[in-house]
Amino acid sequence: MKKVQCLALVLLAGTAMLAQMGQSSSSSNSGSNPVTETARNMLERQEKNFTAAAEEMPADKYAYKPTEQQMSFGKLVAHITTSNNFLCSKLTSQTAPPQQISETDPKDKLLTELKSSFDYCHTALNNLQDSQLGQPVTLFGGRQGNKAAALIGLTNDWADHYSQAAIYLRLNGMLPPTAKKTQTAAKE
Numbered sequence: 001m002k003k004v005q006c007l008a009l010v011l012l013a014g015t016a017m018l019a020q021m022g023q024s025s026s027s028s029n030s031g032s033n034p035v036t037e038t039a040r041n042m043l044e045r046q047e048k049n050f051t052a053a054a055e056e057m058p059a060d061k062y063a064y065k066p067t068e069q070q071m072s073f074g075k076l077v078a079h080i081t082t083s084n085n086f087l088c089s090k091l092t093s094q095t096a097p098p099q100q101i102s103e104t105d106p107k108d109k110l111l112t113e114l115k116s117s118f119d120y121c122h123t124a125l126n127n128l129q130d131s132q133l134g135q136p137v138t139l140f141g142g143r144q145g146n147k148a149a150a151l152i153g154l155t156n157d158w159a160d161h162y163s164q165a166a167i168y169l170r171l172n173g174m175l176p177p178t179a180k181k182t183q184t185a186a187k188e
Helices: 002-030 034-056 073-092 107-126 147-171 177-187
Strands: 136-138 144-146
Touching: 034 107, 034 147, 034 177, 073 107, 073 147, 136 147, 144 147, 147 177
Parallel strands: none
Antiparallel strands: 136 144
């Protein structure tokens, strides 16, 4: 019985040492801010995809909406711009940049504001550390949360609204940027 207990203790200690070694090597590879680093990587990808989708949609289709209850493509672009500015301001604990855009603004104005909002998010995320994610902030509707909630809400918005933009493009006979990449890869 003592041999089994000693063997279990040795195995447990060895497992703990291996786990610690793995944690040390992975943290040296991924940095000390794995959450914010992941969000920064997502920002690069989502900015490229969403901006390309907004550029792809013709200006005369910015008023398009699949049903009366849904937002127009122009409103979608304005919404993600507003959301980027609001949530990224929460990550910096600063006031959101002033903006006055409307879904009926011309495509070029909406695109300019969209790109500016992603630039603002780059600044916010570049200065954010994982150790700050527990700091309290006021979110949409006055709801109390923390910077982690703002960051997760931001990444969720990017995914949600890019998929919406992709559907709008497809309904208008165009391929969304991510589908173009897939189609190009399949041809190679």
